[in-house]
Amino acid sequence: xxxxxxxxxxxxxxxxxxxxxxxxxxxxxxxxxxxxxxxxxxxxxxxxxxxxxxxxxxxxxxxxxxxxxxxxxxxxxxxxxxxxxxxxxxxxxxxxxxxxxxxxxxxxxxxxxxxxxxxxxxxxxxxxxxxxxxxxxxxxxxxxxxxxxxxxxxxxxxxxxxxxxxxxxxxxxxxxxxxxxxxxxxxxxxxxxxxxxxxxxxxxxxxxxxxxxxxxxxxxxxxxxxxxxxxxxxxxxxxxxxxxxxxxxxxxxxxxxxxxxxxxxxxxxxxxxxxxxxxxxxxxxxxxxxxxxxxxxxxxxxxxxxxxxxxxxxxxxxxxxxxxxxxxxxxxxxxxxxxxxxxxxxxxxxx
Numbered sequence: 001x002x003x004x005x006x007x008x009x010x011x012x013x014x015x016x017x018x019x020x021x022x023x024x025x026x027x028x029x030x031x032x033x034x035x036x037x038x039x040x041x042x043x044x045x046x047x048x049x050x051x052x053x054x055x056x057x058x059x060x061x062x063x064x065x066x067x068x069x070x071x072x073x074x075x076x077x078x079x080x081x082x083x084x085x086x087x088x089x090x091x092x093x094x095x096x097x098x099x100x101x102x103x104x105x106x107x108x109x110x111x112x113x114x115x116x117x118x119x120x121x122x123x124x125x126x127x128x129x130x131x132x133x134x135x136x137x138x139x140x141x142x143x144x145x146x147x148x149x150x151x152x153x154x155x156x157x158x159x160x161x162x163x164x165x166x167x168x169x170x171x172x173x174x175x176x177x178x179x180x181x182x183x184x185x186x187x188x189x190x191x192x193x194x195x196x197x198x199x200x201x202x203x204x205x206x207x208x209x210x211x212x213x214x215x216x217x218x219x220x221x222x223x224x225x226x227x228x229x230x231x232x233x234x235x236x237x238x239x240x241x242x243x244x245x246x247x248x249x250x251x252x253x254x255x256x257x258x259x260x261x262x263x264x265x266x267x268x269x270x271x272x273x274x275x276x277x278x279x280x281x282x283x284x285x286x287x288x289x290x291x292x293x294x295x296x297x298x299x300x301x302x303x304x305x306x307x308x309x310x311x312x313x314x315x316x317x318x319x320x321x322x323x324x325x326x327x328x329x330x331x332x333x334x335x336x337x338x339x340x341x342x343x344x345x346x347x348x349x350x351x
Contacts, residue, residue: 012287030063040159046226048183061119065119076113078120078121089134090113092109116155116156117159118156123161138177175265181306185302229280239296242275243304259328261313268307300329
């Protein structure tokens with residue numbers, strides 16, 4: 001075994017240990033939401049961004065700030081409003097005068113987006129112009145001001161929240177921007193026992209501060225390690241089959257009959273890239289040296305749900321992106337000719 005392979009195995013062991021400690025630290029401050037926390041950690045180490053949807057009061061900000069503190073990362077929260085301008089988040093150039101020489105020059109003042117973890121609260125409340133500025137930061141990991149480009153810190157992670165209740169005064173995110181998010185995560189209500197524990201924890205004296213599990217400088221190296229996790233052609237083919245089964249145009253492969261009825265526009269290649277990267281991160285956080293189809297199945301919902309545009313017929317039939325994805329996970333074979341769930345031979349028909 002080469003030195004590089006030894007180093008990668010040691011890195012996986014380190015990442016698995018950090019993953020377990022992170023879960024413990026966050027659970028001492030945030031009650032429940034285990035699946036949400038897990039998906040956030042997968043997104044961070046897969047070098048992706050997340051959009052969270054949930055009603056107010058479900059500890060979304062607390063969850064993110066606790067995670068940032070445990071990872072020794074700088075955290076900024078930006079409250080998006082209809083009057084927010086691009087320069088309010090990216091920064092602007094101001095006229096600066098040198099008191100010694102009297103010389104004047106423009107000096108760039110960075111905005112709140114210059115942080116490792118940025119919480120874009122209620123992102124759909126800001127106009128498209130400001131959303132586009134955030135899109136450049138997410139995709140290019142830089143901002144442009146006065147014709148000059150300014151690199152963002154590494155690592156850089158955007159967590160955007162949306163309130164599913166209020167629709168007045170909101171601007172729906174364009175599909176191009178939604179596609180830049182690795183995950184769309186639903187934050188649900190706590191269970192009865194979790195809610196009782198929340199009341200006790202938050203109405204008493206709790207001075208616990210999360211301990212640092214990783215140094216921020218370690219994370220880019222661990223993200224690079226995740227990219228080196230091997231993935232077989234079999235797993236790539238399964239991810240591709242899931243993505244291609246959502247498309248209704250130029251389809252050259254078998255797909256369930258309900259796809260054309262319920263899906264207007266399917267997922268693009270970035271969805272397959274996201275499936276593979278998130279599956280690699282999930283395997284690495286578990287300390288495993290390769291990806292399995294179960295990893296892909298486990299993250300299919302948050303990867304695909306915001307990349308499907310459903311039809312009116314789907315809404316009339318009571319179908320949502322989640323129910324359609326669950327049906328595809330049931331019907332799309334993980335092995336050619338074999339159903340993944342029950343091992344029965346699949347009836348594959350080509351149109």
